Amino acid sequence: xxxxxxxSRFTTFLLLCSSLLYLSRxxxxxxRIIPDAVTVIPETQNATWHNFVRLIDAGKGxxxxxxxxxxxxxxxxxxxxxxxxxxxxxSGSNLNFSxxxxxQLESAVLSYQRNLGLTVTxxxxxATVSAIMSPRCxxxxxxxxxxxSKLHATxxxxxxxxxxxxxxxxxxxxxxxxxxxxxxxxxxxxxxxLSAKDVRRVFRRAFDRWSAxxxxxxxxxxxxxxxxxxxxxxxxxxxxxxxxDGVLGVLAHxxxxxxxxxxxxxxxxxxxxxxxxxxxxxVAVDLESVATHEIGxxxxxxxxxxxxxxxxxxxxxxxxxxxxxVDDVEGIQALYGSNPNFKFNSLLASENSSxxxxxxxxxxxxxxxxxxxxxxxxxxxxMLLSCI
Ligand SMILES: [Zn+2]
Ligand SMILES: [Zn+2]
Numbered sequence: 001x002x003x004x005x006x007x008s009r010f011t012t013f014l015l016l017c018s019s020l021l022y023l024s025r026x027x028x029x030x031x032r033i034i035p036d037a038v039t040v041i042p043e044t045q046n047a048t049w050h051n052f053v054r055l056i057d058a059g060k061g062x063x064x065x066x067x068x069x070x071x072x073x074x075x076x077x078x079x080x081x082x083x084x085x086x087x088x089x090x091s092g093s094n095l096n097f098s099x100x101x102x103x104q105l106e107s108a109v110l111s112y113q114r115n116l117g118l119t120v121t122x123x124x125x126x127a128t129v130s131a132i133m134s135p136r137c138x139x140x141x142x143x144x145x146x147x148x149s150k151l152h153a154t155x156x157x158x159x160x161x162x163x164x165x166x167x168x169x170x171x172x173x174x175x176x177x178x179x180x181x182x183x184x185x186x187x188x189x190x191x192x193x194l195s196a197k198d199v200r201r202v203f204r205r206a207f208d209r210w211s212a213x214x215x216x217x218x219x220x221x222x223x224x225x226x227x228x229x230x231x232x233x234x235x236x237x238x239x240x241x242x243x244x245d246g247v248l249g250v251l252a253h254x255x256x257x258x259x260x261x262x263x264x265x266x267x268x269x270x271x272x273x274x275x276x277x278x279x280x281x282x283v284a285v286d287l288e289s290v291a292t293h294e295i296g297x298x299x300x301x302x303x304x305x306x307x308x309x310x311x312x313x314x315x316x317x318x319x320x321x322x323x324x325x326v327d328d329v330e331g332i333q334a335l336y337g338s339n340p341n342f343k344f345n346s347l348l349a350s351e352n353s354s355x356x357x358x359x360x361x362x363x364x365x366x367x368x369x370x371x372x373x374x375x376x377x378x379x380x381x382x383m384l385l386s387c388i
Contacts, residue, residue, distance in 0.1 A: 017091065021251055049073070049133045059123040062101040071097035071105060073132065074161040077313075078140030079108035115141050116313070117156075119303045123197075135285070136314035137293060138242055138253035140231055141303045157311060157331025160303040162257040165335045166216070166299045169226065182221040183207065186232030198272040199287070203231065209322070210299060213329045214336040220359030228258070229298055233266040251315065252290050254297035262294045290319045301331050326351050337388050 007086070052073075054066050072095060074080040083106075106122045113120045116131050143182040166181060166188035185199065200220065221227045242253050244265040254262040263288075264270070271284040289310075296311050304311040309327040324332075326348055 040165060046133075046135065046245060046247065048245070052129055055124050056126050056129050057102055057124060057319075060101055060103065060106045063099055064101070067101055067105070068097040071108075072110040073192070074105070074112065076140070077112075079112050080104060091148075097212065098370065105177065107236050112141070115303065115305050117307050131314065134280040134314040134316060135248040135251050137290075137297075138244070138250035139297055139303065141313060141314070142190075145375070156305040157309070157327050157334075159300055159331075159335070160302050161333065163300065164257040166257045171225070173349070178215040178217060180217045180219055181228040182219050182223075182228035183231060184224040184227035185222045186224055186230065189232035189234055189266070191233050191270060194270055194272050194287070202272050202288045203291050206288055206295055206322070209292055209324050209333065210295055212344050213324060213339055214299075214332050215339050216336055225337060227260070229260045229295075231262045232255045233264045233270075238263070246377050248285075251285055252294050254294040256297065259299045260298060262291075262298055264290065264294075271318075275320070278315040279318070283317045285315070285317060286322075289315055289319065292322050292324075296328065296332070298337050301328070304328070304331070329348055 026274055030293060048069065051066055052070060055070060058064055058067065059218075071080055075095060075097075086211040092261060107125065109128065110122045112118075112132075113122075113128060116126055118131060119125070138142060149268070166179065168181070176359075183203070185203075190196075190199075204220070208249075211217050218229075224230060235245060236246075240261070240263070244250055244263075244267060246265075246267045248268070248369060250265060252262070252264045252269055268285045269283055270287045271281075272281045272287045273279060276284065291311050293315070301311050303313040304327050306325065306327040308311060308321075309325045310323070311328055311331065314323060324347075329342075329344065334344075
């Protein structure tokens, strides 16, 4: 017993030290507070997903409190069919899942790990639980394979079922003819602390990145009702069957072509600055990164398993990921064709250069991993303390 207690306390001490080490690596921030309807945000995890840390190391045959919640999570994001033949993707809150880690859950974990580019083990290892707890897009990951063609067999972008794309203003044959789509911001569903000027600048840049790659241009319209793409911030259940869940967790969602709705969770602390230097919140979410990702959905891309791609489903707080990667560009150009001015070789060269020199997207990966490890360490330390 004595040895057990000593070991536990030592482990706790080590974990706390590690947590403090990570904390010390977070940038020191000047005292500027984002005015926000949600002014007190003590958590750094979504309340429900935070509990998944208790499931680390669970595998097939485990019976643990919380497994049913994990099944609801996998049901929501397209990995697990509900009881009574319910469809994928609904919130699943009233579905009767058991706490047994069964074969179906193992299959769900396997395909989740494949889709998120994780090591495929079928078990809830710490990397998998960390990914599950990360803030993410609300669009389900289930998607049709990129293409039956062998040409695309190794690509990891994906489309919605049926490969829908916008047809308006185009003959739809992907021959390079330019189409124009309009977008507008909801006059009623905004967040007060973001200026209209900042929001417009951020979305303009996000749209420009996609239109640089494909022969589609985007024009802001004052006519919200008739715009092709309708952008707004919403809270909780807002009538489209995809309720938002408060701080972190699901950050935003958008609908496949030619629906055009792009919704952001009003409960997040959105940051519209060029960097995070003046942003104090540890749960701040970069608007431009999320806007770029959701526009990808509006245009017809589903989630990618390439971690560096804009269309990867999760995004850590305080992370900026706005540049389209080769995977994003190949995916969108297969739907719409290429913008005649787009230089694919330049993108390829810059991506290769980033890889070999350890900057660019490698930096994104490192920052993401650091955040995830930090979150896990804090959670584990708390759990160990409560056990001693
Ligand atoms: Zn998404
Ligand atoms: Zn919505």
